[in-house]
Amino acid sequence: MVRDDGRETKPTVSSARRTLRLLFTLLLALAASYWAGREFGLGNDELLGYLLASVGLIVASAVVGALLFGVTRLFRR
Numbered sequence: 001m002v003r004d005d006g007r008e009t010k011p012t013v014s015s016a017r018r019t020l021r022l023l024f025t026l027l028l029a030l031a032a033s034y035w036a037g038r039e040f041g042l043g044n045d046e047l048l049g050y051l052l053a054s055v056g057l058i059v060a061s062a063v064v065g066a067l068l069f070g071v072t073r074l075f076r077r
Contacts (some may be wrong), residue, residue, distance in 0.1 A: 030051075037047045 015055060033051070037050070042050075
């Protein structure tokens with residue numbers, strides 16, 4: 001891999017390997033959350049509701065972050 005200034009850099013971990021590691025970590029977190037919810041006596045409907053609510057919060061924060069990034073890039077010009 002060559003940088004803009006002409007220097008060569010070592011290739012980083014491949015994106016496929018990084019993606020698999022991220023997917024495995026997310027599945028492990030989901031399984032741990034499910035197990036912890038079961039330990040607290042939650043049913044499937046409650047667990048699904050909490051999962052959807054947390055995913056919704058993450059998506060909402062990503063949208064707000066993207067909007068703020070766009071606004072700051074717009075006013076920086």
